[in-house]
Structures are given as C-alpha cells and as structure tokens.
Amino acid sequence: MTIGEKIRDIRIKRGLTQSDLGGDLVTPSMISQIEADRAKPSYPLLMELANRLGMPVEYFMNEMDDQFLFNAKLTIAMYQSAVGDAEDALEQLESVQAAPEQGLTHQEYILTLAQTYRKLGRYHEATSRLEHLREVAYRTQDQRLLFYVCKESGYVEAGLSNVDGAVHEWSRAIEMGQVLLQSDLMTNMDLIVLMTEVMLQLHETTAAHPDRFPHAPNYLQEARALTAGTPDLRAVCDKLVEEALACIATDPARSKVLADKANTMFTFSRLVEHIVVVQTRLVDSGDNDVADPWQQAALAMTSIYPDMFLKTECEQLEKLLRSGKIDAAEARAKQARNVLLALSAHHSEHDLLDITLRLDVIDAQLTVIHGNREAGIAQLKRLVDDYPAAASAEHLTRACALLVLWYGEIGETASVLHYCRRMEQLMVTDPADTPLFI
Known part of the structure; x- marks a missing residue:
C-alpha cells in the first residue's frame, strides 16, 4: 500500500x-x-x-x-x-x-x-x-x-x-x-x-x-x-514571504517551502552585496587586478543562463555595426568577451559555443571595418573551415554571406561562387529562416 x-x-x-x-x-x-x-x-x-x-x-x-x-x-x-x-x-x-x-x-x-x-x-x-x-x-x-x-x-x-x-x-x-x-x-x-x-x-x-x-x-x-512588482531580489524575497503568510493557516507545508525559498534568495543576495563591497574597496585601495565590482554583481545574476544575456549583447552589437557606431560596438564587444571569459570558469565550452562563434563573426566585421579586409577574410575562412558540427548553422551562414560580400568587393569571382554554393547547401539542410546581419 x-x-x-x-x-x-x-x-x-x-x-x-x-x-x-x-x-x-x-x-x-x-x-x-x-x-x-x-x-x-x-x-x-x-x-x-x-x-x-x-x-x-x-x-x-x-x-x-x-x-x-x-x-x-x-x-x-x-x-x-x-x-x-x-x-x-x-x-x-x-x-x-x-x-x-x-x-x-x-x-x-x-x-x-x-x-x-x-x-x-x-x-x-x-x-x-x-x-x-x-x-x-x-x-x-x-x-x-x-x-x-x-x-x-x-x-x-x-x-x-x-x-x-x-x-x-x-x-x-x-x-x-x-x-x-x-x-x-x-x-x-x-x-x-x-x-x-x-x-x-x-x-x-x-x-x-x-x-x-x-x-x-x-x-x-x-x-x-x-x-513590474519584482525589480530586485529584495522585492522577490518580499513577494515569497507575502505568499507564505497568506497560506500559513491553510497549508503550512507550502508556507514553509516559500519561506525557505525567500531565505535562500536573501542569503544569496547578501553574498553578492558583500562581494561588491569587497571588490569596491579593493579598487579604491589601488588594486588594479580586481574586476569592476558592478560587473561582478551582474555576472553573479546572469551566470545560470548566460546565453540569454550574451545573446542580447550580440543583438545590440549588430545594431551598432549596422548604424555605423563602431567605437561603441568595439567597447561593447570587449565587454562581451570579458563576460564570456568569466563565465567559462563555470560553463563548458559547448554551453558557450554559439555565443563564441557569433562574437567571432562580429570581430571579423570590426577587422574589415578598420580597413584590414584580408585579415577579416582570413578570420572567417578559419571559422568556416573549422566550424563545429554541434553549433547552430546560423553563424556559419552569416560567415559565408560576409565572405561572399567581401570577395565580391575585391572581384574574386571563384570564391564568391564557392561560398554562394556553401550557403545554398546550408539553406537546404536548415529550413529555419536565418537573418543575415551584414
């Protein structure tokens, strides 16, 4: 029974x-x-x-x-x-x-x-x-x-x-x-x-x-x-306790679960705040090896699901490139790389693979924008040649599209045709619509 x-x-x-x-x-x-x-x-x-x-x-x-x-x-x-x-x-x-x-x-x-x-x-x-x-x-x-x-x-x-x-x-x-x-x-x-x-x-x-x-x-x-009612961790904790109090008379077991969640989150938020204080005081004391304390706080909040945060960063980077704001794009790309490096300590290479490839494509675009088309082409050729089978085809398609554009600008017709055919193969095998940010 x-x-x-x-x-x-x-x-x-x-x-x-x-x-x-x-x-x-x-x-x-x-x-x-x-x-x-x-x-x-x-x-x-x-x-x-x-x-x-x-x-x-x-x-x-x-x-x-x-x-x-x-x-x-x-x-x-x-x-x-x-x-x-x-x-x-x-x-x-x-x-x-x-x-x-x-x-x-x-x-x-x-x-x-x-x-x-x-x-x-x-x-x-x-x-x-x-x-x-x-x-x-x-x-x-x-x-x-x-x-x-x-x-x-x-x-x-x-x-x-x-x-x-x-x-x-x-x-x-x-x-x-x-x-x-x-x-x-x-x-x-x-x-x-x-x-x-x-x-x-x-x-x-x-x-x-x-x-x-x-x-x-x-x-x-x-x-x-x-x-709107949960803008920070304190508000989240307060909401959980509010729910715990609402059901304590009718369902004390559930009330305890909610209160335990609130206490766990509160403990975590205090830890993050302490880390920010320690980092800030180290910076104030002249320690140049310490990362920006508020960036550390942001990392603490985004390290569970870094893909959504970094994906949004890449979208903003691509918008900056399309609008010609190159200096802002470079600064943001550097920050994204720093975040990626910090997250690599807790995430496997596979978990961060798509974001890494997307940033690689952006780096090649920045290289070409600064006048070094040959180096940018070399970057993307290496990426295309060594593209991991486990990664999304989206970034590979984008890399091929850029190579078609850049080879076209220097009149290398054979290379243009080669990467056009590669794109056609990708679009046949991947039915998903792939936006091209060129």
Whole structure:
C-alpha cells in the first residue's frame, strides 16, 4: 500500500473525516490529495498525521525512505537539466527505481525527462512524453500541468524548426499562465519567472519572422508589466514571504517551502552585496587586478543562463555595426568577451559555443571595418573551415554571406561562387529562416 492508501484506510477505520484529520493543520483538500497520492506529506506533516491516526510514524517509513530517495534524485535531475547538464540529468533519471505511475511526482518525473530529452536533441522521445502528459492534463482539467506541457512543447517545436508550432504552444502557455495567476495552484513567483521566459521566446521568435506574425502582441511590454512588482531580489524575497503568510493557516507545508525559498534568495543576495563591497574597496585601495565590482554583481545574476544575456549583447552589437557606431560596438564587444571569459570558469565550452562563434563573426566585421579586409577574410575562412558540427548553422551562414560580400568587393569571382554554393547547401539542410546581419 502507498502512504496515501494507508492514511485513507486508517482514517476510515478510525471513523474520521478528511476535515477531522486535517484539522487546523492542512485543508481537507490537501488530505484528499495525499490520500490519492497526488501530493506527498513532508516528514513533520506525516508525524503529525500519524499521531492523529494513532499510528507510529515508522508504519509509513519504508515507503517514505524510497520516496525521499526518488524525490532527491528527481530534484537533482531537475537542477541539472535546467542549467544544461542534460547528460548528467538523464543518468540521474534513469537510475531511479520504481518511479510513481501516477500523481504529481509522476508528472514532474515525466516532464523533467521530456525536457532532458529535448536538450539532448532527442525530440521524438520528448514529444511522446509530453503528449502523454497533455492527455493527462486534458482528462483531469489540470491547467498547471497543461501550462508546463505547452511551454516545453514550444521548445521542442522550435528545435524542430517548426516556428508556427512553437509560437502556438507558447501562446497557449501564456493563456494558461494568465488563468493560473488568478488561482493558488502555483506559486506566483515561479509562474512569473516561467511566463517571462516564454514571453521572451515569443518576442524573439515573432520579431525574427515579422511577415509570418504581423499582428504579434508586444511581448516585451507584457513581460515588463508582469515583472513590474519584482525589480530586485529584495522585492522577490518580499513577494515569497507575502505568499507564505497568506497560506500559513491553510497549508503550512507550502508556507514553509516559500519561506525557505525567500531565505535562500536573501542569503544569496547578501553574498553578492558583500562581494561588491569587497571588490569596491579593493579598487579604491589601488588594486588594479580586481574586476569592476558592478560587473561582478551582474555576472553573479546572469551566470545560470548566460546565453540569454550574451545573446542580447550580440543583438545590440549588430545594431551598432549596422548604424555605423563602431567605437561603441568595439567597447561593447570587449565587454562581451570579458563576460564570456568569466563565465567559462563555470560553463563548458559547448554551453558557450554559439555565443563564441557569433562574437567571432562580429570581430571579423570590426577587422574589415578598420580597413584590414584580408585579415577579416582570413578570420572567417578559419571559422568556416573549422566550424563545429554541434553549433547552430546560423553563424556559419552569416560567415559565408560576409565572405561572399567581401570577395565580391575585391572581384574574386571563384570564391564568391564557392561560398554562394556553401550557403545554398546550408539553406537546404536548415529550413529555419536565418537573418543575415551584414
């Protein structure tokens, strides 16, 4: 018997209602979820329920030991998958013994597995898991689960170069998110983070295909409105504590989780502030080997997902180049390289590969702008010849387009034709529309 089945069996034998058992501890709804194995009680909550049922807590512990081990592995895999260590995450997930076949933990396991498969490029396996969860979500009218499924499915469709499919799934996720914001099914802070992530993806995708999405909403404005109440870490901590206080009487277990999150984030923010103070005082004392303290603070906040930050930096660099603001572009390119160097201590070369290649193309453009076309061509030729198979074809296509332009300017027709053919091959093998910033 599962924990939930044992609790239900003993409660009925004792003649207690779900309300009697929950009392002032948790709601009858929470007892119902525990008995249906849709939620697992924490150890302190299980001890209290065992006391009320007149049973030793050890009666439940064999399964609890297994459940704690499973939850630990799943939580570690969630983190590994989220930060991009997909192979380690899959190893952790595959080492799980007797994963639950239903309930909330089952959903989290399948969702993490789907996300991990997607990050490994195993889209078919990711899709089959997500479609299973979509069925469950529609059958149970679970809007929370449907939100997660649509969000993750958007990434799968994007990975398969199905732009319309990605925008459709992400748009559905935003619709579900708006509904969830009015409920208590998810922590508001978690939902705001996830919805903002989806809005940024929608903005990037629709902006890259204006002809296909001429009436797309202003997702950046929507994201700004959504995050307006959380401009800094202190505000985030305050929001979490506010939510913890709101549910402390009805769901103390959830309240504790929220308060723990607030305390963890608060501790981290204090550490970052201390680092800034130390760095600032070292600079003031004449230590020239210390990096700019505010840049260190920015790195501390962006090192988990550096790709979004550096991608935005590259977009700004390319705009500066197109508008002829060369000095500003050079200064920004140098800063981006410094950030990339700092992040390389905590991220693999593979994680930062696309950004590195994009900056390499920009560096070649700056070289040519300064009058050394030959050196710029040599840079891009090396990049094209040694282009990694694991990298996005976008930067390779852009490099070939620039080589066509520069060889054309010096009248080397054979080289122009060679790189034109290379671009044609890339466009046949990569159906995604690739914007060329020349």
